[in-house]
Structures are given as C-alpha cells and as structure tokens.
Amino acid sequence: MTGHEEEFWNWYNDIIENADISDKRYPVKGMNVWRPYGWKLTLLIDEQIRNAMESTDHDEVCFPLLIPEDQFAKEAEHIKGFNSEVYWVTHAGLNELDIKLLLRPTSETAMYPLFSLWVRSHADLPLKVFQLVNTFRYETKQTRSFIRVREIHFFEAHTCHVDYEDAERQIQEDLEIVEDIMKELCLPYLISKRPDWDKFAGAYYTLGIDTLMPTGRTLQLGSIHQYRQNFSKPYEIKYEKDDGAHEYVHQTTYGMSERLVGAIIGVHGDEKGLVLPPKVAPYQVVVVPILRKDITTEVLNECKKIQEELKEAGIRAHIDNRDLRPGNKYYHWEMRGVPLRIELGPRDMESNHVILVRRDTGEKMQVSRADMISTVNEHMDKISSNLLKRAREKLEAGVKVVDSIDDAREVAGEGIILFAWCGSYDCAEQIEIVLNASILGELAGKHSDYYRNHYRSIVGDGEHRCAVCGLGTDKLVFVARTH
Amino acid sequence: MTGHEEEFWNWYNDIIENADISDKRYPVKGMNVWRPYGWKLTLLIDEQIRNAMESTDHDEVCFPLLIPEDQFAKEAEHIKGFNSEVYWVTHAGLNELDIKLLLRPTSETAMYPLFSLWVRSHADLPLKVFQLVNTFRYETKQTRSFIRVREIHFFEAHTCHVDYEDAERQIQEDLEIVEDIMKELCLPYLISKRPDWDKFAGAYYTLGIDTLMPTGRTLQLGSIHQYRQNFSKPYEIKYEKDDGAHEYVHQTTYGMSERLVGAIIGVHGDEKGLVLPPKVAPYQVVVVPILRKDITTEVLNECKKIQEELKEAGIRAHIDNRDLRPGNKYYHWEMRGVPLRIELGPRDMESNHVILVRRDTGEKMQVSRADMISTVNEHMDKISSNLLKRAREKLEAGVKVVDSIDDAREVAGEGIILFAWCGSYDCAEQIEIVLNASILGELAGKHSDYYRNHYRSIVGDGEHRCAVCGLGTDKLVFVARTH
Structure with a gap:
C-alpha cells in the first residue's frame, strides 16, 4: 500500500467513526453495526433505488435468507463460484439438520425454485422483481467498512423474459436505471463488459459498474448480468408458448451493494469530512442559532419556525440547539456532510435575512427570509450538479x-x-x-x-x-x- | 382442532395464497416468500412503526445478524430460554469456525456488547434505538404463515436508562406507542403482565400484547420487557454519575412481529377475503372503468385523471384497466381488501359523478366529482373507525x-x-x-x-x-x- 493509500484509509476510517456512520467494534470481523446517521443515509439510498424500480414496473419481494444445499447445487458454475465463501447452518437447537442450509450470498438459488412455479405462460412474462436484503460472504481478504464486508446490504433485481432479445432490452433499461440512481448520488461511473474469466458465476455475460476512488483504484459498485437460459434450465423455469410448446425463460439480474455508501464517502469527502449528495443526506439543512444573551428566546423561536417551513417544503431540516459555540456546531455538521447550513442571529432577524452556507464550496450568502425556501432548493440542485461535475472530471482525468x-x-x-x-x-x-x-x-x-x-x-x-x-x-x- | 378452527385456517391459507400475500412453497418449512402485495402491506406497517418511533426520539440502527456463541452465553437465563431454538452457523467456506455463530432470535446479545461502548456518562442516557430486521427461531410446532414461522419479520426497540423509574417511564411511553400503532391497524388488544414462568428469558417482568383471533384463541402480537439490570451487569453497560461513581443502566425492550399481518388478515377478513385498514393498504382506492364500446377512450382517460388526482392528494390509487369484466375486477380487489372502489362509466361521466363503494360495509354512493377527494378521505377515516369498532366489540364480547x-x-x-x-x-x-x-x-x-x-x-x-x-x-x- 502506498503512503497515499494509507493516508486515504486513515481518513476514511476516521470519518466513518467520527460521523457516526458505522461501528466496526462488533465482535465478528467484517460485520459492522449501522449507526443511526449511516443507516438513515442507507435507507435514503434504498429509497432512490425503490423509486427507480417502481417506476420501471419492478415488484418488491422478500425471499428467505436460508437456502437448502440441494437447491444451491443445481447450477454447476454457480456453486463452483460461491462454494468457498458461503456460511453454513448445520445445526438448529440441539439437532443436526438433515439438509444443510446456507446464508444467501445472492438469491438466484432461493428465488428460482419459486419462479418455476410462478411462471406458467407468456402472460406471466416479463417477471420483474427486486429485493433489498442483507447477503453474506465469507471474505478472507482484509475487510473494509462498506467495501469489503461479510454481511452486505444489497439490492438485487431478477427478471424473466420470453427470449434473449427481451432480456437484452431489460439490460438497456437497467443501464438507464443505473444512470438515474448514480445521478442522484452524484457518482460518475464506467460500464464495462467483464472478460469471460471474471463474469458472475453462471452468467452468459456480466457488465460491471465501476467508479474511481481517491486511492487510484476502481471500486465495483454493482453489476448487471445476462444469464440467457443458464439458470432457467436447471431450475426448470419455462412457459407455454402460443403454440403449446414449452420454452425456458431468459433471465437477467442487476445488483448494487452498500459499496455505494463507501463510494459516496470516498469520492465526495474532503479534509473536513463527509460531503453528502442532497438527495440522500439524512439532514439536507442544519439550522444553527447564533445566540446573544438578551435575545436567546426570539432567535430560537425563529430558528424553529425556519425548521418548520423547511420541513413543510419537504426538506429534511435539523435544528442544533445544543449548548455549544456556533463554531463547534459548524465543525460537527461539516464533518457529517450536511449540504447546507443556515445561520440566524439577532442582526439577521432584524434585517429579515438568513445566512446560507454551502458545504461543497464553503460559499456564504445572505438570503432574504422570503426567498429562503426557493434559494435552499436552488442550491441543493447546484450542489448535486457540482458534486457530480467535479467527481466526473476527476474520473475522466483518471x-x-x-x-x-x-x-x-x-x-x-x-x-x-x-x-x-x-x-x-x-x-x-x-x-x-x-x-x-x-x-x-x-x-x-x-x-x-x-x-x-x-x-x-x-x-x-x-x-x-x-x-x-x-x-x-x-x-x-x-x-x-x-x- | 375444532371444525370451526379448521374452517378458519382453510379460509386463512386460501386468502394468503389468493390475495398474493405470501407463498409457502419455499423448500424450507416455516420460511415463506413475501409476494409483492404482502410485502408492500408489511412495509406500510413498518412505516407506521418508524413514524411512531421517530416521533418519540428513537434512532433506527441495524445490527449484524450473526452473534458469536460467547456473547450469547453471557446472560444465563437468556441462553436457557433460547438455546433449543437457535440456528447455528458452524462452517464458512471450507473451514470450521473457531467460534460458532448463531442467527439472532432477538438482538439483546448482539447489541449489548456495543451498548457497553456507547454508554459512558449520564449524558448518553436515555439511549433509545430500534431496528426492523428478520429474526430466526427453530420452531418445532406446526408452522402457520405470519403466526408461527422460522424466519420472522421483526421490530425491536432497546433502551438504556439512568434508573428503574426512568425505565418505567419508557414502558409507559411504549404503551402509548402500542395504542397509536394498533389504532392505525384497527386492532384491539389486551395488555397483561405475564406470570413469572412465562416472562421473556432474562426479563424482570414482561407485558404481553394480545388480540383475539376468530378461532377463539388469543394471538400475542408483541411484548414489552423491563430488564432492570439483568443484562447490563453481564454486558457491563454502565455510566459515570455526577459523583464519579459507576452505575449499571436499567434497560427495556419492546418488540412486535409479522404476526400483525396475521392479525389484520384474521381479525378484519370476511367471506370475500381481506379487509385492509386504510393506513396500511397497498392500494387505498382502486379505480374501475365501466366501458362501453363506443366511448372506451374517454372513460379510460377520465379514470387516469381520477387516479392522478388521488395520487396528488397522497392517496395510494390503482387503476385496473385489464381486459376483464367489471364484476371480475370487483371480485379481484375485494379479495385483496382494497378499502374503496371507484367505478366510472359513461353515464357517471355525463353527470359528473363517480360511484364510490366501501369494502367494509359494501355501501355504494354516488359522489360528485368535485367532492371526490374529500369524500374518499372521509370514508377512509370512517372505514378505520368502523374496523376498529367492530373488532373491539368482538374482543370485548369475547x-x-x-x-x-x-x-x-x-x-x-x-x-x-x-x-x-x-x-x-x-x-x-x-x-x-x-x-x-x-x-x-x-x-x-x-x-x-x-x-x-x-x-x-x-x-x-x-x-x-x-x-x-x-x-x-x-x-x-x-x-x-x-x-
């Protein structure tokens, strides 16, 4: 590891700890605890994914975690690819299980036995489902929060189609969804068709979704797979065609993981800490009262009014009324990457203004109270564009x-x-x-x-x-x- | 099992299958697949829980699934209570693990080693967190969808307090939260303090939350536990008091499970199928166009406008424009428990009306187009009140x-x-x-x-x-x- 890389990881680990994203002191290596701020960020990323999937007619489902060994073993390449990294449940209570169960490393082998019951005729196609669950892989390499962990927060979409062409159309749709989601996260990315020896175990081909981290290394954020009939044959997922003949479906999958969180931290962060994309920031605006002893109550009340107005406008706003100096609060929320800060002191109240500060540029503006909501919305858009633009420039230069x-x-x-x-x-x-x-x-x-x-x-x-x-x-x- | 009970379970299993709630053909007993409609219902119940928890200052977290055997074994009563029903992970990849890992049956023993790091001084108290995760119990009795399963969708809140009295205040708050959530689900319930031999393993006392099912049997939907210092001592969760002395915290938990789904199905359902409480119905209104060959397009367009208007008013609305007879659509959506149906045909269009039909009473009303949104909202409230009222009367009579x-x-x-x-x-x-x-x-x-x-x-x-x-x-x- 170069000195530069080591410096990056020190910064990364510090920020994850100091910004309350995750706690890695859980007594199992590679299984970390999502702290409230980090979990909220993750739920907001999930919401972006849900919106994108629902607007493209994918249905959300939830399949069991545990997969029986015999179902797992049906597709030969798949089991070869995953055999060395699955967790095995061998006992329950005081009994040894007749059939061992494994913790899903991904859900093909959990879903496809049911797909073979759900798909009957071409009227059942395309079948488009997704789930947001945790998956498990026994990583033997060094673990890194969000980037290489053993319990992985995971999104996976699975589709079945009448033929190869329709499955290919799905992959085009997936690429559009990737573009939409990555835009909200302000993350630039590259798509590449993985070489044969690096495709997903069981896939016909794999498209990788990669971004560039400040380490100079790429990080795979997700992937899209064309399975053709590689799984539908062993799992017997077939449909009756108009002429009464039976045909195996063609399948695709599309998955992304909590590495999105790692990428957001790494790609956007700076020496002050996190810089969060407004669409997924747990708080989009933090309101900091600047108090003077004689008019504390008025300022606090006005700050609460501001918070209420922001919330009514659908903006996630937090008021920091702790008994701390404003500078300490700035430091606290800058570290946590809150996109915009509003400061309000007695003089601002008199002149009917607020001070608005951008996290990404540090720009400080005086904004009239009447324009506050529209200015906040405008700058959230500008921050999104700016984060994406500067990250894309770095990627392209890289x-x-x-x-x-x-x-x-x-x-x-x-x-x-x-x-x-x-x-x-x-x-x-x-x-x-x-x-x-x-x-x-x-x-x-x-x-x-x-x-x-x-x-x-x-x-x-x-x-x-x-x-x-x-x-x-x-x-x-x-x-x-x-x- | 009495004939009456058998009849109920036949109805219950049929409705779960026919209304696309869950699929129990997954090849592991007691581990069922959440189908889209059932999962959406569950996510909406989760949302009610999240709202209630956030408005009472609980933070959402997510702890790992796997618990090391040595952490699990720290509280003697707890391990005695759960030992016979946990799943054990003994191998990972091709290796046998040094320390066996168990799948959380509940998360005390996952969370409390971290709580002992998080709680330092009384400024860290109360600590109030919750999570929505799946838990695992190796049930040996007959399994029943949502009611006795081996993978359980679960909500659990965990709190730490300076003393017993503050923990007791938390339990009072929990009881208010129960009341709020159960009101949204239109479920009546009884609270009772479980006898000593039936309290949660490790608790000082347990309050059970039960409802009455149409079988004449009660169903425990959740529970609230006062732990006193029973867990904080073995897990060393203590804080420094003002005088510098260290004191173990007092703890409480509050949990509810997917049994809420089973109760909603059983308590509200009727011979036509599900009757869903409006607050958690995946679709609150279904719009059915009544087509006549010559003016199909106009009616369909108007139905789409109606759906849009409902959505803009924050109402979950679905338009059923399948090529089926209206009667079949009524049957389909009644079975799925959609609270309100809007029918629109050519004559309704001419007179600027819609027909509104209530699922709970069958009541059919002509409503002027201008009053549609307010009438829909009014009847959703009425349906909620009616469902709760008639279920409460049944419980009280029981x-x-x-x-x-x-x-x-x-x-x-x-x-x-x-x-x-x-x-x-x-x-x-x-x-x-x-x-x-x-x-x-x-x-x-x-x-x-x-x-x-x-x-x-x-x-x-x-x-x-x-x-x-x-x-x-x-x-x-x-x-x-x-x-």
Whole structure:
C-alpha cells in the first residue's frame, strides 16, 4: 500500500467513526453495526433505488435468507463460484439438520425454485422483481467498512423474459436505471463488459459498474448480468408458448451493494469530512442559532419556525440547539456532510435575512427570509450538479490512454488505463501481471462513445492495435487496480 | 382442532395464497416468500412503526445478524430460554469456525456488547434505538404463515436508562406507542403482565400484547420487557454519575412481529377475503372503468385523471384497466381488501359523478366529482373507525367473566376468561390444566380499568376471591387458549 493509500484509509476510517456512520467494534470481523446517521443515509439510498424500480414496473419481494444445499447445487458454475465463501447452518437447537442450509450470498438459488412455479405462460412474462436484503460472504481478504464486508446490504433485481432479445432490452433499461440512481448520488461511473474469466458465476455475460476512488483504484459498485437460459434450465423455469410448446425463460439480474455508501464517502469527502449528495443526506439543512444573551428566546423561536417551513417544503431540516459555540456546531455538521447550513442571529432577524452556507464550496450568502425556501432548493440542485461535475472530471482525468504496455507501466496504479486488446487470454494475462492490475472489460454503456473518441483523439484514427501483441482489434478495454 | 378452527385456517391459507400475500412453497418449512402485495402491506406497517418511533426520539440502527456463541452465553437465563431454538452457523467456506455463530432470535446479545461502548456518562442516557430486521427461531410446532414461522419479520426497540423509574417511564411511553400503532391497524388488544414462568428469558417482568383471533384463541402480537439490570451487569453497560461513581443502566425492550399481518388478515377478513385498514393498504382506492364500446377512450382517460388526482392528494390509487369484466375486477380487489372502489362509466361521466363503494360495509354512493377527494378521505377515516369498532366489540364480547373454575370450564376455548387468582403457582397450574389454556397474566395498561369494572359489575363489589382456592386477592387475570 502506498503512503497515499494509507493516508486515504486513515481518513476514511476516521470519518466513518467520527460521523457516526458505522461501528466496526462488533465482535465478528467484517460485520459492522449501522449507526443511526449511516443507516438513515442507507435507507435514503434504498429509497432512490425503490423509486427507480417502481417506476420501471419492478415488484418488491422478500425471499428467505436460508437456502437448502440441494437447491444451491443445481447450477454447476454457480456453486463452483460461491462454494468457498458461503456460511453454513448445520445445526438448529440441539439437532443436526438433515439438509444443510446456507446464508444467501445472492438469491438466484432461493428465488428460482419459486419462479418455476410462478411462471406458467407468456402472460406471466416479463417477471420483474427486486429485493433489498442483507447477503453474506465469507471474505478472507482484509475487510473494509462498506467495501469489503461479510454481511452486505444489497439490492438485487431478477427478471424473466420470453427470449434473449427481451432480456437484452431489460439490460438497456437497467443501464438507464443505473444512470438515474448514480445521478442522484452524484457518482460518475464506467460500464464495462467483464472478460469471460471474471463474469458472475453462471452468467452468459456480466457488465460491471465501476467508479474511481481517491486511492487510484476502481471500486465495483454493482453489476448487471445476462444469464440467457443458464439458470432457467436447471431450475426448470419455462412457459407455454402460443403454440403449446414449452420454452425456458431468459433471465437477467442487476445488483448494487452498500459499496455505494463507501463510494459516496470516498469520492465526495474532503479534509473536513463527509460531503453528502442532497438527495440522500439524512439532514439536507442544519439550522444553527447564533445566540446573544438578551435575545436567546426570539432567535430560537425563529430558528424553529425556519425548521418548520423547511420541513413543510419537504426538506429534511435539523435544528442544533445544543449548548455549544456556533463554531463547534459548524465543525460537527461539516464533518457529517450536511449540504447546507443556515445561520440566524439577532442582526439577521432584524434585517429579515438568513445566512446560507454551502458545504461543497464553503460559499456564504445572505438570503432574504422570503426567498429562503426557493434559494435552499436552488442550491441543493447546484450542489448535486457540482458534486457530480467535479467527481466526473476527476474520473475522466483518471483515465489514461496508452498504446503500449510499456507506456501503461508508467501510469499503472494512478487510475484507469484505456487501451486496445486483441481479446486473447495470453495478452490479458501479460497485461494483468505486468501492471499488477485487472482488466475491467470492454467499453460498454452510454459513456463508451466518449471514451472511444478519447482514445482516437490520442492514438489516432487508424486500426487499433493490441497493446501487447500488436494485432489489429476494435476492442478497447479499461484496466485498473481494484478494491 | 375444532371444525370451526379448521374452517378458519382453510379460509386463512386460501386468502394468503389468493390475495398474493405470501407463498409457502419455499423448500424450507416455516420460511415463506413475501409476494409483492404482502410485502408492500408489511412495509406500510413498518412505516407506521418508524413514524411512531421517530416521533418519540428513537434512532433506527441495524445490527449484524450473526452473534458469536460467547456473547450469547453471557446472560444465563437468556441462553436457557433460547438455546433449543437457535440456528447455528458452524462452517464458512471450507473451514470450521473457531467460534460458532448463531442467527439472532432477538438482538439483546448482539447489541449489548456495543451498548457497553456507547454508554459512558449520564449524558448518553436515555439511549433509545430500534431496528426492523428478520429474526430466526427453530420452531418445532406446526408452522402457520405470519403466526408461527422460522424466519420472522421483526421490530425491536432497546433502551438504556439512568434508573428503574426512568425505565418505567419508557414502558409507559411504549404503551402509548402500542395504542397509536394498533389504532392505525384497527386492532384491539389486551395488555397483561405475564406470570413469572412465562416472562421473556432474562426479563424482570414482561407485558404481553394480545388480540383475539376468530378461532377463539388469543394471538400475542408483541411484548414489552423491563430488564432492570439483568443484562447490563453481564454486558457491563454502565455510566459515570455526577459523583464519579459507576452505575449499571436499567434497560427495556419492546418488540412486535409479522404476526400483525396475521392479525389484520384474521381479525378484519370476511367471506370475500381481506379487509385492509386504510393506513396500511397497498392500494387505498382502486379505480374501475365501466366501458362501453363506443366511448372506451374517454372513460379510460377520465379514470387516469381520477387516479392522478388521488395520487396528488397522497392517496395510494390503482387503476385496473385489464381486459376483464367489471364484476371480475370487483371480485379481484375485494379479495385483496382494497378499502374503496371507484367505478366510472359513461353515464357517471355525463353527470359528473363517480360511484364510490366501501369494502367494509359494501355501501355504494354516488359522489360528485368535485367532492371526490374529500369524500374518499372521509370514508377512509370512517372505514378505520368502523374496523376498529367492530373488532373491539368482538374482543370485548369475547371476554367472559367467571368466578369459579367450574364456570370457566364451560366457556373455555370460546375466547378470553377473566377471573380472580390468588397468585400461587399451584392454583395457576390447576387453572391451566383444567381449562387446557394459559394464564396471559394480570390486567395492565389502559384497558385494565374497563375490565376491572366489568368484573365488578358481574361478580360484585366485595373482595375478589381466587377462582381455584377462594383466597381473597386483588389480582384479576386473563386466561385463554393461545396460538
């Protein structure tokens, strides 16, 4: 680990502790306690996900945690991929169980036995469901709050379709949902089609959703999978077609995890602490009374009125009336990333103003009381745009185009490397070994045109050549050290 | 099981299946799949709980699922109570774990090691947190959807206080919260102080929250526990007092489970299916277009406008524009318990009216379009009041006062028996054996005056005498067969 990375993790761990996000002193490694402020943030992220899923006609369900060993074992690749990282329940009460149960690492093998009962005819398709649950993976690497944990807060959507094309349309819809959700979280991201050896266990192909952390490494936030009929065959999920024949469904999944919280902390945070996107900030505005001994009550009452007005306008507002100096309160709420602060003192009251301070820029404004709500709303939008813009600039600056593995070596570890690859396993292996990095995959999704043009603008318009063997290719891939 | 009970369970199981509440074909006994409609209902109940907890300054947290065996074993009574019904994780991946982990049956032993770190001084008190999670108990009796399951959707509040009196005040607040939540669910209930042998494992005393099901048996929906210092001592949760001395905190808990869903189904349902309380109905209004071939589009558009207007007024509204006859749609949504139905046909459009139909009474009204929103809101309130009123009348009628065990024998199994008890274990045992029923406990909570007066009005004003031994006593107890 570089000094820079170590510095980042120290900052990250401190902020998680000091801003009351999570407590990692729970006596099981990698299983952390969500403290109220962090849990509220997470529930608000969940709400963004729910809204996006409901507006695209996905139904929310909740499947059991425990999966019987025989159901889990039905899809051979899947069990191979997960066997080394599942928790096994072997006993209940004083009895040994006849069939061992595992804690879901993901819910394919819990859901699909039921899907085979739910899907009968093409009228039942598409089936689009999702759930928000905790999943479990026995991580053996070093754990990190939100980023590598053993109990994972998780969102997973599962769909069944009449054919491959309809499943592909679902994946396009998923990509639009990713764009919507990530915009609310002000997080830039890259989509790439994972190489075959790195796809999800059982998938036909996998799209990864990655962002760039201040460590120079990428963080996978989620993924979208095309399963084709890989699961529907062993789980016998089939429907009757108009002609009476039976056909196995085509399936997709789309999942994201609490890594979104880790990304929000890492990507937006600064030396003062968290900087939260307004859409998911537990408090969007904190009101701080500036008291003078003789007129304490009036100022406090006015602050309460302000809080009420904000709440009525649908803004999450908190009033800090603790017996502390204003500076201490500023410090406290800046650390917790509250997007806007309103200060109100006797002079502001007299002149019918409030002071509005932005967390992202530190900008301080005098706002007339009458314009308060509209100005707060306007600045929440501006903060969202600004957070996304500056994070996107960092991500884009973090993508280095190279056309040879020697050039790549010089920038390895400083972000994401974009180059041409012939597609062969040998060249991939060499890239990964020489750079001590992973191939994230081929460009995909809405940003691929941008990066393809970017590559051309630097390397030239001719045929691209594999950075390792020099063979002609049209594959452009992202490579990075990953978390 | 009596024929009446069997009939009820047949109805109950059918309605759960037909109204898309839950699917019990999951391949682990007692672990059911929440289907979209049932899960939405449950999330709306959770929302009522969240609102009540937040307005009483409880913070929401989320603790890990897995508890290490050594933490679990710290409070002797607690482990004795739960040892025979916990699920054990003994292996992870290919390894056997050094310390076995259990799936939380309840979260005392997960939370309290952290509470001992969180509580330092009296400024940290009271500590009031809650969580909404699934818990696990290895039930060996016959399982029943929502009522006796092995994975349980669960709400649990945990508090720490400076002394016993403050903990007692918390219990009073909990009783007010119970009243608020149960009012929204239109569920009448009884509070009773459980006899010592039936209190929660580790508690100083337990208050049970019971309702009466149509089977004539009571169903415990939740409970409130006074722990005193029973847990704070083994878990070393203490605070520094002003004088520098250290004192163990006093603790309480309050929990309710998905049995609330079972009670809503059982208590309010009728021969047509579910009757849902408006506050938690996934759809509060269903709009059914009555189509005539020539003016289909106009009617459909107007129905969509109605749905939009309802949604804007904060009412959960669904439009059923499937290609089915209206009668089939009525049947479909009556079964699912939607509180109000709006029908709109060409003639209603012409006269600027809608037809409004109540699920609870079947009442059908012509309502002018201009009054629609206010009339819908008014009738949702009326439905809530009516559901609570008729359920409360049934509960009150189900409480039989007797003054001897012989009289009790004649009404055993027909509801709840109220009588005087001296408090001795011997008399209790005799009551329970002779009646094949359980002592719920002594009257407690806001309804105890009502039932005490009711007892006096039948048995007389003199000193009460134990129904078994005849000794004078002031203890009045509820006895019932329970689920």
